[in-house]
Amino acid sequence: MTTTRPTDLGVALAELEGSGARPRAGGTDLTACLAHGVLAPAPVVDLTGVDDLRGIDWREDGSARVGALTSVHDLSADARLREAYPALARTAGALATPQVRGTATLGGNLLQRNRCWYLRNPAFDCFQTGGDACPAREGDHLRGVVVDQGPCVAPHPSTVAVALVAYDAVAEVAGEGSRERPVAELYDGADPFRDHVLSPTQVLVSVSLPAPVPGERAAYLRATGRSRAEWPLVEVTVRLACADGGDGPVETAAVAVGGVARTPLRLPRVESALVGAVPGVEPGAAFVAALDGLADLCSPLPATGYKVPLLRETVRAGVERALGFARD
Numbered sequence: 001m002t003t004t005r006p007t008d009l010g011v012a013l014a015e016l017e018g019s020g021a022r023p024r025a026g027g028t029d030l031t032a033c034l035a036h037g038v039l040a041p042a043p044v045v046d047l048t049g050v051d052d053l054r055g056i057d058w059r060e061d062g063s064a065r066v067g068a069l070t071s072v073h074d075l076s077a078d079a080r081l082r083e084a085y086p087a088l089a090r091t092a093g094a095l096a097t098p099q100v101r102g103t104a105t106l107g108g109n110l111l112q113r114n115r116c117w118y119l120r121n122p123a124f125d126c127f128q129t130g131g132d133a134c135p136a137r138e139g140d141h142l143r144g145v146v147v148d149q150g151p152c153v154a155p156h157p158s159t160v161a162v163a164l165v166a167y168d169a170v171a172e173v174a175g176e177g178s179r180e181r182p183v184a185e186l187y188d189g190a191d192p193f194r195d196h197v198l199s200p201t202q203v204l205v206s207v208s209l210p211a212p213v214p215g216e217r218a219a220y221l222r223a224t225g226r227s228r229a230e231w232p233l234v235e236v237t238v239r240l241a242c243a244d245g246g247d248g249p250v251e252t253a254a255v256a257v258g259g260v261a262r263t264p265l266r267l268p269r270v271e272s273a274l275v276g277a278v279p280g281v282e283p284g285a286a287f288v289a290a291l292d293g294l295a296d297l298c299s300p301l302p303a304t305g306y307k308v309p310l311l312r313e314t315v316r317a318g319v320e321r322a323l324g325f326a327r328d
């Protein structure tokens with residue numbers, strides 16, 4: 001199969017159109033998908049030469065537009081991004097390994113395929129590989145969803161998406177039907193056939209973040225089955241905008257979770273219960289009630305009931321970390 005390396009976005013889009021080719025960024029997932037039959041053999045359009053997808057631009061209001069080729073490492077290590085968007089930096093810095101973070105890109109992370117064992121095994125067919133069923137639903141779905149949104153039960157794999165959904169970030173997409181859309185709308189939990197809504201002829205160009213909140217308190221936490229090089233069972237990104245540059249009570253909160261559903265999820269009840277919480281102090285009864293209410297959100301599969309308490313405890317611990325409240 002051929003690989004081209006255009007330097008112009010228009011040329012890249014033209015090469016993708018009608019050719020069956022797949023766009024490649026860092027290649028850490030696409031290469032494996034092509035090698036293991038998750039995707040049918042296809043020509044590759046290497047995006048890494050396209051300048052329009054590179055760089056971080058800062059607007060007058062202090063907000064950032066981040067090019068899709070920005071590495072996951074840079075999302076966590078760029079000094080200005082770290083200061084402006086601490087929850088994004090902490091989230092990006094916690095995923096995979098240093099080697100993967102150095103190669104993986106923002107766009108590739110958001111658009112990677114899920115980690116379902118059946119999807120990754122060419123011996124099985126499923127909705128995502130041209131079949132008409134989900135073998136994981138009746139089979140081994142230990143790492144599957146606990147919020148059942150549709151026929152496919154594989155959790156959304158992108159850790160960076162969790163943070164971006166907490167920021168209400170907006171994605172710029174080029175190609176057929178090109179437009180800006182919230183990052184949250186890149187995913188459709190009811191669609192069993194694909195992990196994101198972009199077609200192979202569309203290219204993610206950039207992601208825009210809102211103006212930073214001075215003194216934002218932030219945390220990222222994941223529950224994993226082993227300590228390194230592992231996708232999370234449950235993960236949470238917490239952003240707290242507090243009065244007095246970060247030391248006063250919470251004015252607004254954003255809490256997003258991954259590993260539980262086909263899409264990253266915001267937790268509005270938890271967010272509103274946190275308004276008024278004070279840094280360094282254990283949050284009160286409203287927060288505890290909101291945590292208890294997370295069980296109502298869940299619709300576990302036979303083997304994913306363990307994620308109901310895991311979700312509660314991961315969110316609790318993530319929020320407490322962001323508040324700087326230490327348990328005895």
Ligand SMILES: Cc1cc2nc3c(=O)[nH]c(=O)nc-3n(C[C@H](O)[C@H](O)[C@H](O)COP(=O)(O)OP(=O)(O)OC[C@H]3O[C@@H](n4cnc5c(N)ncnc54)[C@H](O)[C@@H]3O)c2cc1C
Binds near residue numbers: 230
């Ligand atoms: C040991 C290990 C642990 C990991 N743990 C985690 C984890 O905890 N959390 C997590 O999120 N990930 C994890 N990963 C996955 C890793 O983060 C992804 O493989 C990586 O982010 C993909 O980025 P990439 O640039 O290499 O994408 P590529 O492999 O190049 O592309 C991925 C997909 O996106 C498409 N694509 C890429 N860029 C664009 C674009 N600009 N426009 C349109 N389509 C595009 C490609 O066609 C392909 O389908 C882990 C990987 C490993 C090996």
Ligand code: SF4
Binds near residue numbers: 116126128134154
């Ligand atoms: S439909 Fe989804 S959960 Fe089911 S086997 Fe395929 S990828 Fe896995």
